[in-house]
Amino acid sequence: MDYIQLQKKFRRGPAIVLPKDIAIIIANTNLDKSSIVIDAGSGSGFLTCFLARFVKKVYSYDNRKEFLEISKSNAASLGLKNITFKLGDVHESIKEKNLDLITLDLKEPEKSIEHCYQALKQNGYLTAYLPHISQVQNLVKNKRNFQLIKVLESIERPWIVDEVRLRPENMILGHTGFVVILKKI
Amino acid sequence: MDYIQLQKKFRRGPAIVLPKDIAIIIANTNLDKSSIVIDAGSGSGFLTCFLARFVKKVYSYDNRKEFLEISKSNAASLGLKNITFKLGDVHESIKEKNLDLITLDLKEPEKSIEHCYQALKQNGYLTAYLPHISQVQNLVKNKRNFQLIKVLESIERPWIVDEVRLRPENMILGHTGFVVILKKI
Amino acid sequence: MDYIQLQKKFRRGPAIVLPKDIAIIIANTNLDKSSIVIDAGSGSGFLTCFLARFVKKVYSYDNRKEFLEISKSNAASLGLKNITFKLGDVHESIKEKNLDLITLDLKEPEKSIEHCYQALKQNGYLTAYLPHISQVQNLVKNKRNFQLIKVLESIERPWIVDEVRLRPENMILGHTGFVVILKKI
Amino acid sequence: MDYIQLQKKFRRGPAIVLPKDIAIIIANTNLDKSSIVIDAGSGSGFLTCFLARFVKKVYSYDNRKEFLEISKSNAASLGLKNITFKLGDVHESIKEKNLDLITLDLKEPEKSIEHCYQALKQNGYLTAYLPHISQVQNLVKNKRNFQLIKVLESIERPWIVDEVRLRPENMILGHTGFVVILKKI
Numbered sequence: 001m002d003y004i005q006l007q008k009k010f011r012r013g014p015a016i017v018l019p020k021d022i023a024i025i026i027a028n029t030n031l032d033k034s035s036i037v038i039d040a041g042s043g044s045g046f047l048t049c050f051l052a053r054f055v056k057k058v059y060s061y062d063n064r065k066e067f068l069e070i071s072k073s074n075a076a077s078l079g080l081k082n083i084t085f086k087l088g089d090v091h092e093s094i095k096e097k098n099l100d101l102i103t104l105d106l107k108e109p110e111k112s113i114e115h116c117y118q119a120l121k122q123n124g125y126l127t128a129y130l131p132h133i134s135q136v137q138n139l140v141k142n143k144r145n146f147q148l149i150k151v152l153e154s155i156e157r158p159w160i161v162d163e164v165r166l167r168p169e170n171m172i173l174g175h176t177g178f179v180v181i182l183k184k185i
Numbered sequence: 186m187d188y189i190q191l192q193k194k195f196r197r198g199p200a201i202v203l204p205k206d207i208a209i210i211i212a213n214t215n216l217d218k219s220s221i222v223i224d225a226g227s228g229s230g231f232l233t234c235f236l237a238r239f240v241k242k243v244y245s246y247d248n249r250k251e252f253l254e255i256s257k258s259n260a261a262s263l264g265l266k267n268i269t270f271k272l273g274d275v276h277e278s279i280k281e282k283n284l285d286l287i288t289l290d291l292k293e294p295e296k297s298i299e300h301c302y303q304a305l306k307q308n309g310y311l312t313a314y315l316p317h318i319s320q321v322q323n324l325v326k327n328k329r330n331f332q333l334i335k336v337l338e339s340i341e342r343p344w345i346v347d348e349v350r351l352r353p354e355n356m357i358l359g360h361t362g363f364v365v366i367l368k369k370i
Numbered sequence: 371m372d373y374i375q376l377q378k379k380f381r382r383g384p385a386i387v388l389p390k391d392i393a394i395i396i397a398n399t400n401l402d403k404s405s406i407v408i409d410a411g412s413g414s415g416f417l418t419c420f421l422a423r424f425v426k427k428v429y430s431y432d433n434r435k436e437f438l439e440i441s442k443s444n445a446a447s448l449g450l451k452n453i454t455f456k457l458g459d460v461h462e463s464i465k466e467k468n469l470d471l472i473t474l475d476l477k478e479p480e481k482s483i484e485h486c487y488q489a490l491k492q493n494g495y496l497t498a499y500l501p502h503i504s505q506v507q508n509l510v511k512n513k514r515n516f517q518l519i520k521v522l523e524s525i526e527r528p529w530i531v532d533e534v535r536l537r538p539e540n541m542i543l544g545h546t547g548f549v550v551i552l553k554k555i
Numbered sequence: 556m557d558y559i560q561l562q563k564k565f566r567r568g569p570a571i572v573l574p575k576d577i578a579i580i581i582a583n584t585n586l587d588k589s590s591i592v593i594d595a596g597s598g599s600g601f602l603t604c605f606l607a608r609f610v611k612k613v614y615s616y617d618n619r620k621e622f623l624e625i626s627k628s629n630a631a632s633l634g635l636k637n638i639t640f641k642l643g644d645v646h647e648s649i650k651e652k653n654l655d656l657i658t659l660d661l662k663e664p665e666k667s668i669e670h671c672y673q674a675l676k677q678n679g680y681l682t683a684y685l686p687h688i689s690q691v692q693n694l695v696k697n698k699r700n701f702q703l704i705k706v707l708e709s710i711e712r713p714w715i716v717d718e719v720r721l722r723p724e725n726m727i728l729g730h731t732g733f734v735v736i737l738k739k740i
Contacts, residue, residue, distance in 0.1 A: 316537050317535060317536045317537045318536050318537060319536040342544055342545075350502060351502045351503050351504040352501050352502045352503060352545060353544055353545035354544060354545060355543060355544065355545050355546070356541055356542070356543065356544065357541070357542060357543075357544030357545075358540060358541065358542075359527055359538055359539060359540065359541065359542030359544065360527075360537060360538035360539060360540050360542075361540070
């Protein structure tokens with residue numbers, strides 16, 4: 001399965017979480033092949049599918065039916081069978097318990113904070129992906145019993161390396177979003 | 186298993202590949218739970234162990250016996266059982282075939298380029314982690330049949346977010362290494 | 371006069387505005403040798419002295435007598451004669467009119483916004499140097515008749531270049547402050 | 556004189572040195588209102604004009620007649636009278652002596668290194684603006700009696716700050732050039 005090629009053909013709905021930001025999540029949340037994860041606000045399913053390649057099970061929530069369909073279709077194109085898609089708001093409808101990780105790509109993740117706390121296992125992680133630092137501030141103010149582990153942004157810089165050129169690319173993505181890492185302790 | 190806590194107690198030999206750079210590798214190399222990987226120049230085993238959490242099998246090479254021992258001890262502390270440690274230079278002694286990924290943390294990875302090419306499956310990836318951009322240039326010059334996919338550096342910026350502060354940290358790691366992504370096509 | 375050497379011997383009070391951030395101010399505020407400038411919250415006088423090398427006249431305000439003394443002593447060490455030091459809050463005591471630029475290094479620059487507006491000439495600039503992005507937000511909210519030109523942060527990356535090394539420095543200043551550029555239109 | 560507005564109407568030839576990189580030069584080269592400067596490879600004259608606003612005298616070299624005309628026309632539009640334009644290669648034709656600063660925007664600045672050394676005063680500065688790090692390496696290898704002070708790159712990050720948004724811009728200039736600062740000691 002060539003995920004990288006196939007992802008390029010993904011049907012697109014809302015903005016996706018980019019690999020560089022998914023990488024921050026993977027690097028900081030204690031996952032392994034036995035992990036059970038919720039991805040909420042799954043949009044076109046890019047993060048859902050990425051996580052599903054590495055963990056045991058992903059529950060993928062979105063309250064917008066059209067995006068859930070896109071997400072399902074993208075997962076099918078990669079042959080991923082360990083995803084359950086759920087139509088609904090994560091803060092209204094989580095039934096899963098004892099989760100290792102919940103990833104939120106929502107405008108106001110603080111609304112879901114208590115439901116996420118209940119659904120996570122002890123030492124489980126909650127991450128939020130937020131374009132605005134003011135959103136980060138709101139979430140941190142309302143994190144309740146979670147411990148704030150880190151707030152990170154990642155600037156990825158591609159270089160041009162060939163016979164004559166040895167320099168960074170001129171135009172780059174200077175910002176996508178901030179990643180907040182919270183832990184249930 | 187709390188990998189993040191346990192990693193902090195890792196015995197240390199040479200400089201490790203940091204999570205932010207491991208994440209670049211994971212985000213760009215088409216891995217999944219069925220992947221078979223070689224990590225060469227495994228040092229204290231940080232990357233070896235990180236990959237072993239997500240893939241099926243890791244072969245971990247180092248030609249320095251003392252580091253291989255450190256690496257083994259670190260893997261044991263995480264309870265990882267899908268790693269085979271091998272004493273030796275990767276460019277002399279690879280016997281494995283049909284690999285999905287080879288990760289090199291070596292001073293002159295171009296010396297191993299042909300052996301890696303032989304060991305990888307079609308569409309498999311080779312990554313090199315290199316502190317100096319001149320090393321990157323040398324590798325790209327000598328990449329032979331590999332396709333150069335990307336040369337990336339990642340700058341991770343932690344933010345301080347609390348009741349009164351909302352700013353990036355003052356002193357940061359501004360550079361660790363460049364990651365070269367090559368593909369066997 | 372070797373400013374760069376002499377600056378290293380400056381007496382220090384509060385944190386200084388660094389050359390990279392002073393440079394942002396100079397690059398974005400339409401100064402020349404005929405400009406008349408106020409620097410307020412001048413601290414140890416680093417920015418005051420830097421500007422005085424290039425413009426006609428600098429008025430340097432601080433409401434802390436001990437810092438104003440440090441600032442005077444530093445200016446004297448550079449032989450700068452076009453600075454008038456004034457003890458006082460800029461938002462209480464500006465008498466100057468028709469200024470080209472006012473630079474604020476104050477915790478709450480929005481308190482001085484109206485006085486600065488009165489003191490500037492048409493098309494004059496106001497800059498504020500602020501460590502926290504929340505301070506930037508407060509200033510922009512209270513900018514009144516000023517036009518917001520830019521909010522910038524500058525990350526300066528030193529490289530190590532010698533016979534064997536060709537890489538960025540590992541530890542860098544990842545953050546000093548945000549520079550807000552306002553214009554009276 | 557509104558330099559910033561007028562610069563936007565500059566006639567353009569080759570790529571200009573951007574304000575953020577001009578700022579590095581100003582911040583690191585000990586200039587003041589009495590300085591005498593050569594700018595070589597002046598292109599459309601952006602750096603020449605910027606420096607002329609702050610120093611006593613600028614000699615502006617270019618060996619391409621059409622660019623020298625553009626440069627002259629741009630300087631005239633700003634009313635700058637302290638610039639002398641000279642057609643020619645800086646490494647063939649410098650007659651000026653005792654200079655405070657020479658700024659080079661040339662492909663192979665090392666060719667001019669000895670002529671620049673002769674033309675500078677003791678403790679004078681030479682800067683080079685170079686897109687490729689391999690060019691930087693060549694220059695540093697051939698710096699002769701110059702002392703290498705710094706190699707810098709500056710990443711300028713504009714923020715969007717308004718009623719609802721508080722985030723860096725998405726697409727930014729991630730690279731323009733490296734600035735090498737050399738000193739005659």
